[in-house]
Amino acid sequence: MSKGKVVLAYSGGLDTSCILVWLKEQGYDVITYLANIGQDEDFEAARKKAESLGAKKVFIEDLRTEFVEDFIWPAVQANAVYEDRYLLGTAVARPCIARRQVEIARREGAQYVSHGATGKGNDQIRFELTCYALYPEVKVSFMDANLMHISECVPLCVFQSRAPADLYLMTKNPEDSPNVQDVLEIEFKKGVPVKVTNMNDGISKNTALDVFSYLNEIGGKHGVGRIDIVENRFIGMKSRGIYETPGGTVLLKAHLDIETFTMDKEVRRIKQGLGIKFSELVYNGFWYSPECNFVRHCIAKSQENVEGKVQLSVLKGQVYILGRESPKSLYNEELVSMDVQGDYDPCDASGFIRINAVRLREHHRLQGLSSTKQ
Amino acid sequence: MSKGKVVLAYSGGLDTSCILVWLKEQGYDVITYLANIGQDEDFEAARKKAESLGAKKVFIEDLRTEFVEDFIWPAVQANAVYEDRYLLGTAVARPCIARRQVEIARREGAQYVSHGATGKGNDQIRFELTCYALYPEVKVSFMDANLMHISECVPLCVFQSRAPADLYLMTKNPEDSPNVQDVLEIEFKKGVPVKVTNMNDGISKNTALDVFSYLNEIGGKHGVGRIDIVENRFIGMKSRGIYETPGGTVLLKAHLDIETFTMDKEVRRIKQGLGIKFSELVYNGFWYSPECNFVRHCIAKSQENVEGKVQLSVLKGQVYILGRESPKSLYNEELVSMDVQGDYDPCDASGFIRINAVRLREHHRLQGLSSTKQ
Amino acid sequence: MSKGKVVLAYSGGLDTSCILVWLKEQGYDVITYLANIGQDEDFEAARKKAESLGAKKVFIEDLRTEFVEDFIWPAVQANAVYEDRYLLGTAVARPCIARRQVEIARREGAQYVSHGATGKGNDQIRFELTCYALYPEVKVSFMDANLMHISECVPLCVFQSRAPADLYLMTKNPEDSPNVQDVLEIEFKKGVPVKVTNMNDGISKNTALDVFSYLNEIGGKHGVGRIDIVENRFIGMKSRGIYETPGGTVLLKAHLDIETFTMDKEVRRIKQGLGIKFSELVYNGFWYSPECNFVRHCIAKSQENVEGKVQLSVLKGQVYILGRESPKSLYNEELVSMDVQGDYDPCDASGFIRINAVRLREHHRLQGLSSTKQ
Amino acid sequence: MSKGKVVLAYSGGLDTSCILVWLKEQGYDVITYLANIGQDEDFEAARKKAESLGAKKVFIEDLRTEFVEDFIWPAVQANAVYEDRYLLGTAVARPCIARRQVEIARREGAQYVSHGATGKGNDQIRFELTCYALYPEVKVSFMDANLMHISECVPLCVFQSRAPADLYLMTKNPEDSPNVQDVLEIEFKKGVPVKVTNMNDGISKNTALDVFSYLNEIGGKHGVGRIDIVENRFIGMKSRGIYETPGGTVLLKAHLDIETFTMDKEVRRIKQGLGIKFSELVYNGFWYSPECNFVRHCIAKSQENVEGKVQLSVLKGQVYILGRESPKSLYNEELVSMDVQGDYDPCDASGFIRINAVRLREHHRLQGLSSTKQ
Structure with missing residues (x-):
């Protein structure tokens, strides 16, 4: 008697193959799911391996277009860079992969999802938070060479x-x-x-x-x-x-x-x-x-x-x-050029500067001259 | 009879030479000041030119060390980048140059400072705000090829x-x-x-x-x-x-x-x-x-x-x-490694994730399932 | 011969009455405009006074509803408070008043707008920036006892x-x-x-x-x-x-x-x-x-x-x-109560806290015990 | 044979009395600790109760001055208000109480600290994070009527x-x-x-x-x-x-x-x-x-x-x-007054406004007149 259905994020590799076998031995009906987000992978080989190891169903899903449109494009719009350097390649892939996994789980009536992410990685968090948010159940396994980066x-x-x-x-x-x-x-x-x-x-x-x-x-x-x-x-x-x-x-x-x-x-x-x-x-x-x-x-x-x-x-x-x-440019060549007058009157600049300086002069007067070298 | 002393930020070029002559003709005693912040310049030629045009005094000041230490170093500490790309080379040079000009003006008893910056540039603002902040008087001329950038x-x-x-x-x-x-x-x-x-x-x-x-x-x-x-x-x-x-x-x-x-x-x-x-x-x-x-x-x-x-x-x-x-590194190799236990217990991660998920699950429950594809 | 039309923000008081007369004497056709934003005012008396002083046209505009809906409501949504205390009553009235003034000026073919705000107040800025933004012309006069506050x-x-x-x-x-x-x-x-x-x-x-x-x-x-x-x-x-x-x-x-x-x-x-x-x-x-x-x-x-x-x-x-x-409340009585289990498992809290503590423990270990009393 | 020493944050109430007895029965040497942060409490009665229930040592610590100076004063400086309304009374008490508890534990050679805070409250987190940060060990109990608020x-x-x-x-x-x-x-x-x-x-x-x-x-x-x-x-x-x-x-x-x-x-x-x-x-x-x-x-x-x-x-x-x-006031009565000239020249204000308006006028020109009513 089955303990229920589990959708396993399967990579075809050793780790998730072990999870597949282990889940089966525990009495679960295992549905494997492999997302194609552009990584270099032999998807058919993975399908055969999953079937040979006892998967009840095998889903190989081409998510490449929705990965680019729904996840990478918003990151481009945001100029998304973490800590000034990291372009979030893996980070945007996780919710994309987990979203489909959860959809499959709902459709197939599976109460469990599984993954092979290690506890210390950010990927466990990204995967599981997505799953909890979109469908309140459990663990998910991950693969890493994806379309956006490695x-x-x-x-x-x-x-x-x-x-x-x-x-x-x-x-x-x-x-x-x-x-x-x-x-x-x-x-x-x-x-x-x-x-x-x-x-x-x-x-x-x-x-x-x-x-x-x-x-x-x-x-x-x-x-x-x-x-x-x-x-x-x-x-x-x-x-x-x-x-x-x-x-x-x-x-x-x-x-x-x-x-x-x-x-x-x-x-x-x-x-x-x-x-x-x-x-x-x-x-x-x-x-x-x-x-x-x-x-x-x-x-x-x-x-x-x-x-x-x-x-x-x-x-x-x-x-x-x-x-x-750009047809929408705010760059006004006339305004920038020295020779042509737009709304900009050079005389206004002095007033502008002096008004900005009112506060600075008050401050430094209060501080005394000590600030000259600070 | 002199109208007073003016310290002119002088570059040796045409623009500021014209200003020098013009100020002199207006009846001012002109003190020229040329800051060396690392630009490629023939300082002695500039001195001679200033003297020949009637400057009462000529100051050529080597600010290179204080430019690096007092202005560039704080920018390095800040990872200073304007609008994600511009490293502020000119912007940090202005207060450095104007600070010394103001010091000379105070020392020489000059009530005027002068510069040749155009009205539309940021440099006029940077120069003048510094002058107003450190010594409340007027106009300053600028030069641009400096140590930090061009x-x-x-x-x-x-x-x-x-x-x-x-x-x-x-x-x-x-x-x-x-x-x-x-x-x-x-x-x-x-x-x-x-x-x-x-x-x-x-x-x-x-x-x-x-x-x-x-x-x-x-x-x-x-x-x-x-x-x-x-x-x-x-x-x-x-x-x-x-x-x-x-x-x-x-x-x-x-x-x-x-x-x-x-x-x-x-x-x-x-x-x-x-x-x-x-x-x-x-x-x-x-x-x-x-x-x-x-x-x-x-x-x-x-x-x-x-x-x-x-x-x-x-x-x-x-x-x-x-x-x-680094001797002060927060990078703990043992903690990152998969095999060694520090303060980190993999079991805690699941609790951590589930607690973070409480809010997300509540939210999506409230929103209904419509959000799955949003 | 007229120098052109000017729309004057008119209050009925002494200051703007003087402006009215002065503008007329300068040769302008003066159109007075008085906004009703809820202040305690005898609008008909103001109309008569404007006419008697030579206004070509008099507009008395009831802006109360648009002031509340278009300006106060967005401030309520924002919990708008300046410097932790000021509720921006005057500040939201200015763009409301100036918007209508500019509409009248456009409709009447007036190239000038005028106001009696003093140079040092914020109101001059608020008025004029609105005018420039919505219609590029000049000066506007202000009145202050309004619906939202005094x-x-x-x-x-x-x-x-x-x-x-x-x-x-x-x-x-x-x-x-x-x-x-x-x-x-x-x-x-x-x-x-x-x-x-x-x-x-x-x-x-x-x-x-x-x-x-x-x-x-x-x-x-x-x-x-x-x-x-x-x-x-x-x-x-x-x-x-x-x-x-x-x-x-x-x-x-x-x-x-x-x-x-x-x-x-x-x-x-x-x-x-x-x-x-x-x-x-x-x-x-x-x-x-x-x-x-x-x-x-x-x-x-x-x-x-x-x-x-x-x-x-x-x-x-x-x-x-x-x-x-609220029908949209995120307040989950069951979740808050101590007796009922929602998505919240008390055991998860400890893991959550320990994971949050990993960073703190590392930090204080690095700092040594000196930080105990800091 | 003792399992070790535990410092229990003890309130004299039912909950923490139960914890005391339970810990003792488990074989721990229990040191009770009661912080006086200004709450209305019979401290001597609590001492006697703790002793009668088998506490090895009883610490009653007057933290009132350090609570005010080290914790409330920084909150005052910060104008600390959570979510625009809550003045953080309980929140600043927790680290104060836990800091002393940890000091006692170190001094007494105790490896355990204990508290009676419920899992759902913020106080468990505040207490435990402080303990982990200052001394890496466990659980702490809390009491709530304190000096700053109730x-x-x-x-x-x-x-x-x-x-x-x-x-x-x-x-x-x-x-x-x-x-x-x-x-x-x-x-x-x-x-x-x-x-x-x-x-x-x-x-x-x-x-x-x-x-x-x-x-x-x-x-x-x-x-x-x-x-x-x-x-x-x-x-x-x-x-x-x-x-x-x-x-x-x-x-x-x-x-x-x-x-x-x-x-x-x-x-x-x-x-x-x-x-x-x-x-x-x-x-x-x-x-x-x-x-x-x-x-x-x-x-x-x-x-x-x-x-x-x-x-x-x-x-x-x-x-x-x-x-x-204030002797340090930036409030310059002369500057605010209409009659006296400081650094402020009313003529500058117009230039200031027009320069600020350059951007707004460009923007609205680009947007067309559609924005008038937006």
Whole structure:
């Protein structure tokens, strides 16, 4: 007699295969689920293995488009970077994978979900919080090489040992990358890339998945987006992470540029704070929380006029912005130019400065002259 | 009969030479002042020119060390970046230059200071706010090629026209830069670099000015720190800026790394907000304001344990962190490792997650199942 | 021959009457405009006076409903309080008054608008920024006794001289106010009051203007909402302000209560920051700015579930919350109760605490025992 | 044979007496510890009870002065209010009590600490996080009627049932409180009260404990500081709380006033954000965390010039600020007055406004006229 159905996030690897067998032996009907978010994987081999190990059903789900559209695009809009450096590749994949797992569990009438994430990783938290939020049941297993980037936890002596070269799967070593740059033109609408064109050869992509995959390809070819960092995990520990996020890095730079070009500076200042909040929430596993919903809504609102084209070159691990244009630009050439008068009257500037100085002069008068050298 | 003394920030160039002559003709005693903050300049030629044009006194002041120690170092501690990209090279130079000008004016009994900054630039604001704060009088002229970086305002069609190659003075074109990396080890104390060693050749520097100059040299050699951005000026306009900040870019990356390695994550989160505030204040000319004093104090406090060594390589416009070590590290290898028990008990993680999930489950229950796909 | 049309914000008082005459003498066609935002004023007398002084046209506009709905309600949603104390009564009136003035100017083909605000007040800034934002032309005059509150600038020695009793127009002296409380029930939808009922006598109001006017009446009767503060003006000076905001104070307390009751705590934390930003923007005259539009949009979004009833009593200058109920409440009685198990398992709490403590223990271990007494 | 020593936070009540007996029966040597933080308690009776139940040692510790100086004063400096209403009375008591308990445990060589706090309350978290931070061991019991305020958890139907009158121990019902106000003058140095004088009768207090106790007495006599709120607990639940904080409420109003009077407005804006952060940290139990240390340091720095006297009246539940004076005031009477020229030139204001308007005009031009009514 079955103890019930369990949906297991299955990778085809040793860990989750063991979990599969163990769950079966415990008397559960095991449904395996493998999400395709762009990782390099033999999905059919995994299916056969799962079946041979006794899975009642096997789901292999192509989530690539919804991963890019529903999870990566909001991160691009947010300029999402955790602790100034990490582009949240793994962190945005977890809620995407867990969301489908929970949908399968509901549909199949399974009361259990299972995963193989270790207790110390952030991924356990991200997975489980998503599951609890969307369907109140249990444990989920994880796999890690995904479309957006590849991460490796390297619990080694952090100083002397550099990351081994073969750790990187998506990006060329910049030393070995081509000496000729690719020049790309990326077009944005509402803060999201809608088209990329390679100015060298005219190749062009215009679906979410194609655009992102192509940027991964070009970025990877030029060694863009490798980082070796020590990060602060949610649970309060520091750990070293080696990440590669080629397409995400190209997009971050391009989006920053078109956003600054088209968005009012004071709106951007508020939005910048919301973006930092978004990054923390996503890193910590709270994608499906009321506050993250709220922040995503506000950020999306801020992107309404983030529209236009950015030209950039990619070479030897670097992305260089070459120029930008937009129908919604706040950049007023006449205003900036020295020769043409817009609303700006140079005489007003002196009054502006003196009014700003009223407070400073009062303050320093009060402090006495001691502050001159402080 | 003299109308009084005026201290003119003099560059030796056409603009400020005209101002000198004009002030003299108006009946002022003109004292010229030229600050050496590391720019490429023939100071003696400027002195002679000023004297020949009728300056009563000529001051040529070597501010390089105080520029690095009093202005660049606090910016390094703050990870100061304006609007996610601009490293504030010009912005930190202004209060440094104006501070000395005001000191000279006080010492010489001059009631006027003068400068040649254009009305539309941020530099007029930065200069004048500093002067008003430290000594309540008027106008100051500016010069721009400084130690920290070189900026150019390019009021051209922003998309089609790329920045011309000869605009860059401090940095090699990455395409033409060496194919062999330099590996540097930078040592920090209290968030400030105290030593740099080139692991390739053993060259080592350990004074503030030497360290910074050497990082400019190595960074420049490898084409590090070029950006082409549209920025939001204080006065409410967008303008294009081409900047090169080689040493500052290397330091930003190294400091970010050692800071994340040694600072508690929640302290860092608060400090990150203060750093953004610092950047806005400095960009907008408020270095000598009570709030900037306050923020600098708080940031300096946060840096007490930011100590250790960072190894990095510089190549083709990029800076790669290779590793780090610190006597004050919060990185606990045992804790991160899977095999060793510290204070961390894997069983606690489940309780932790379930408690965090209480709120999420309540929320989604209230929302109904509609949120599954939101 | 006329120099053109000017719309003058006219109060009927001496200052703006002088402006009217002066403008006429300068050769302008003067259109006077008097906004009724609830102040105690003889509007017909003002009309006659304007006509007798030579106004070409006289507009007396009843803005009371749009003032409450378009300006006060968003402030209620934001819990708008400047510098922790000032409820922004005058500050929200300015953009309301200036908006209509600009509409009249457009409609009448007037290129000028005029006002009598003094240079040092915030009101000049609020008025003029609104005019510039909505229609790029000049000066506007102001009047101050309005529906939401009454302000007085008292430039006296701030310590010894207390505000004279007859300064207050809307509120009774609490010492002289009734000894019997009024108990009110206020109903909110989307963070905005839609109905108020007096539980003592059954009186009930349900339009925006009636609700707000009634709360002013009851609050005023009980001496609610008087403050005597020193505030920081936009322009960098401190000034003393005596304000009375009876209805606004009742609403602030009631809204705070229903909001905390119905809103997720992490959403509220983000919204709290946006509310502070909103208050600064409105105080400083930036109601019609892109950033204030953005912030209002985000705050309104946060109010979608702020719905329910609050009971409170008003007595001797105080507002006491008695209770609240909501169909959207996140308050789960079972969960809070000690006896009933919801998603909450007491055993999880220990794991939760220990995981939170991992970081603290590491930190204090590193610091040594010296921190025990810090 | 003993299993070891345990320090039990003992209240003399039923719950902790049961714990005492239970621990003894389990084979522990029990040391009881009772903190006097100002609550109304028969300490000697508790001592005898503990001894009679088999406590090996009994510690009764007078923490009143250190509670006020080390914990309440920093909260006063921060204007600490959680979720805009709760003055954190209980929250600041927990780390104070637990700190001494941990000191006793260290001194007595006890490896265990124990408490009787229920799993659902915030107090368990506050207690245990402090213990873990300062000494890595376990469980602690709590008592609640303390010097700063009295809290009651009322898990009743929140709307219909009002808080019963006898719930309040420190404050008179405002309806029954005197009809004659007390006028107090409170003197601050570095943001902390150093003296209080009653202007009615000349009574004066000048030690930390005396000042705070006296403010509790006067505030309580006039019914100041009662609130009935629904709050958001750390653990993710909402709960109703009835609090009375008479002295704390008087101090909050007085401190807000002297702070706004003496502090630069932009410093205050940054400090306000830090105060909100402080409140969240303290509410959530993180007093002894690196981030709370950091925030306290920054707030203390901001208070250096918060010095002067505030006069206020207390009547029928309300606190009215009457006036303030300070040797460090930034309030410049000449500057505020209309007749005297300081650094302020009215002509500058127009330039200031027009420069601020440049951005707004550009924005609305771009948006078209549609925004007029938005």
